[in-house]
Amino acid sequence: MQLDPKEIFTAFMVLFAVIDIIGNIPIIIDLRKKAGHIQSEKASLIAGVIMVVFLFVGQSLLSLIGIDVNSFAVAGAFILFFIALEMILGITLYKDDEEGSITASVFPLAFPLIAGPGSLTTLLSLRAEFQTQNIIIAIIINVIFIYLVLKTSARIERFIGKNGISIIRKVFGVILLAIAVKLFATNIKAMLI
Template identity: 85%
Template sequence: MHLNLKEIFTAFMVLFAVIDIIGSIPIIIDLRKKVGHIQSEKASIIAGVILIVFLFLGKSILNLIGIDVNSFAVAGSFILFFIALEMILGITLYKQEEHTSVTASVFPLAFPLIAGPGSLTTLLSLRAEFRTENIIVAVILNVIIIFIVLKTSSRIERFIGQNGINIIRKVFGVVLLAIAVKLFAHNIKALFELT
């Protein structure tokens, strides 16, 4: 075990920015209104497990089904793009499914909102640069923050207010759109270089 605080902090900040749990507060609040209750512990643990499993098996799984990391990232950029459009324009592009508190904890909360294509491809990028144990610590720290935000989202909503939530939603929608465009541009370029 070679824990390195600089690596842990860098990996933590990169994952925190990509997961963007603060920007997801409006989505969490909407989901809580639809289902009444979100199982915060379950959502956090499932998201953490998905992230750690993908850290170890991600590249192998993608290779097994014949998909390279760049193609996976391009597909992920489309999902992020449409979620960002929903946030900015206040429209619904995805078919509303009837969620129970259990299914809402897994989908869309744990996956793809927390452990989504952006965070999964980021993990693969981090693995090329940092030691695995440092990335695992960074993932665990992010899961703790995710749990705190999920548990206190109704208090955060009361503190910020509906107008504040709407402003945050639009601002983070633009940020998410920028991340989607960057993810798409970087990986489509890499795909063309491979051919």
């Protein structure tokens, strides 16, 4: 077992950029308003478990059900696209019949927002380059950051204010839309080649 701080740091930074938990603060605040409360521990833990499990069985699982990584990423791009539309236009496309924070903690927060197609496909790419134990440590560090942001999102909202949140929400909506389009374009091109 070879722990490499450079590999851990690189894997952490790549995952941190893809997960973009800081950029997702407006979505988290919006989900908290809809659900009333988000179970930060549960959402972080579920996202971490999904990522670790996918690291080991992702490629095999997708192959088993006849889905390639590119198709998986394209499906994820659609989900991100609709979340971005909600943020930019101020409309609600996703409606949940069940009231409560358990559903909000799992969907769409833990999956697909945190442990989404972007982070899951990134994990498959990292596995080809880095040692598995280094990637797992990078996932754990990311989960700690995710937990801290989820726990303090209400304080962040108070600090920024209602208008600030509205502006940030629209800006990050456009960024999320751009990520969705890029994810779609890159993977649809790979599927067609």
